[in-house]
Amino acid sequence: MLDSVWDGASLTTRVGPAVVAGGYTVLRMAFSTDSKSVVRLGYALDGGWTTAMVSMAGVRIMSLATGMIYRELNTATPVGLSGFSKDEDLILFPVFGALPDGVDSIEVFIPSVGVALGVPVVGASEAGFDVETALADAEINERVEPGPFELNSLVVAADGSSDTEKDEASTTVNVSGDVLFATDSADLSNEADGVLSTVVQQLELYPSGGTLGIVGHTDDVNTDEYNQGLSERRAQAVSDALGELADLSNWETAVSGKGESEPRVPNDSDENRQLNRRVEIILTPTDPGEASTTGGGAAVSSGDMPEPEGPVGRGPEGVGIEVGGVPARISLDSVTRIGEHLVGTVALVAEQDVRTPISLLSLPDDLLYLRMWYSFTTTGFTLLKGKERYLVNDFHNAGKYRPMVDGQMVPNLTAGTPRFFPAVWPDTGEQSVVLDLIGGKSVHSEILTVRLTDIPVMEG
Structure with a gap:
């Protein structure tokens, strides 16, 4: 059961149970108000994921213990048109792909509401609702791939020198070419060893080794032939350095260059070209589970956090900010650890009615471009651990990375009425976390700059 507010009215959401039947998972959701x-x-x-704006497309079911997520498929219920009041609940039955055998509880991501934890998966006889009728009334959107999709993590260095992506099978570290090398050079800079320590820390998580790919990339400045040679020389320089910094005897190493042929983002600005100048290190361990016994799957961070650029306050109490010139408060009571993930719901409330900047809770453009996330979503909720930023989890579907946040534009705020923004992050491995919104500007509007500290981590 989750308590929230919608359109100025109290909202109680009762979630579950879920039932696997007929090749699908059916979930019961009941909404009530006073x-x-x-x-x-x-x-x-x-959640802003379709153009219909009356669907349940933003609801996801998750098995965070296994890092898997499923999209909603039922288009039959006109959610936005169905009214309810104190006298009658609204009962909905979103439908998802079938959960595998052995899953007895799930988590449910609900835009504008929160994340329901420990939702039971039961047999049809225990459901308390007519499962066959719910499926018969459903209209399955066959164009939507149901999943399961794997949750990915992305951790970036606060200074932009590297970023680390993890999925179930591999770890990919992208190291900035501008930090490793001078312009048009394959000679490593004085900062190279410090930046490559991120890779060394990842290698040490897997003593049994595996395969190690080191790939150089350039921007589109200069000729194809020149860029190909430069990318190869830079990849070899990084390989040689890693051989001195770490024991690679159990790693089968392949070194190559791609020149300008595989840009990360379009080469249409100086900022994008900087992202494309990189050396990509791909670790595919023989035993991915070793990380859990040698230090965990989270990125290893050291050093002091970057200085805050905006207001700072404890997460549970919240901190005063301004939204469009109006006093407001943002807070995060706690986060909950489930498997290798953290879930939580950020609350935002203003003292007066205010038109909200479209990108208020977003990442700055340079970080958005790493995944090509939409610039108006609530992707700005990063967890800060030392010099590392943990971005929200995402999953890859239909050629896009879809972040585990509310996909709609940040709505305008009504005086005294809180808005709720759920999110899912990689686990930082700490007992308390720091939520940091970086600030800056996007192509659409200014972005909020604020830091929430001392947010307790609860065990799920």
């Missing part, structure tokens, strides 16, 4: 006026959820559950 408002005497009719409440309509509108786009609340769509």
Whole structure:
């Protein structure tokens, strides 16, 4: 059961149980309010992921213990048009792909509401609702791939020198070419050893070794032939350095260059070209599970956090900010650890009605471009550990990386009425976390700069 507010009215959301039947997973969701006026959820559950704005497309079921996620498939229920009040609940039955055998509980991500934990998976006879009727009434969107999709993590150095992506099978570290080398040079800089320590820390998580790919990349300045040679020389220089910094005897190493042929982002600005100048190190361990016994799957961080650029306060109490010139408060009571992930719900409330900047809770453009996330979503909720930023988890579907946040534009705020923004992050491995919104500007609007500290981690 989750308590929240929608359209000025209290909202209680009761989630579960879930039932696997007929090749699908059916979930029961009940919404109630103490408002005497009719409440309509509108786009609340769509989460901005479709153009219909009356769907449940933003609801996801997750098995965070296994790092898997499923998309919603039922298009039959006109969520945004279905009203309810104090006298009658709204009952919905979103449908997902079938969970595998052995899963007895799940987590449910609900845009604008929160994340429901420990939702039971039961047999049809224990459901308390007519599973066959719920499936018969559903209209399955065959164009949507149901999943399961693997949750990915992305950790970036606060100074932009590297970023680390993890999935179930491999770890990829992208190291900035501008930090490793001078312009047009394959000679390593004085900073190279410090930056490559990120790679060394990852290698040490897997004593049994595996395969190690080291690939150089350039931007599109100069000729194809020149860039190909430069990328190869830079990859070899990094390989030689790693051989001195770490024991690679159990790693089968392959070194190559791609020149300008595989840009990370389009080469259409100086900022994008900087992202494309990189050396990519791909670790595919023989035993991916070793990380859990040698230090965990989270990135290893050291050093002091970057100085805050905006207001700072404890997460549970929140901190005062301004939104469009209006006093407001942002808070995060706690996060919950489940498997190798953290879940939590950020609350934002303003003292007066205010039109919200479209990119208020987003990442700055240079970080958005790493995944090509939309610039108006709530991707700005980064967890800061030392000099490392843990971005929200995402999953890859239909050629896009879809972040585990609310996909809609940040709605305008009504005086005294909180808005809720759930999110899922990689586990930092700490007992308390720091939420840091970086600030800056996007192509659309200014971005909020604020830091919340001392956010307790609860065990799920």
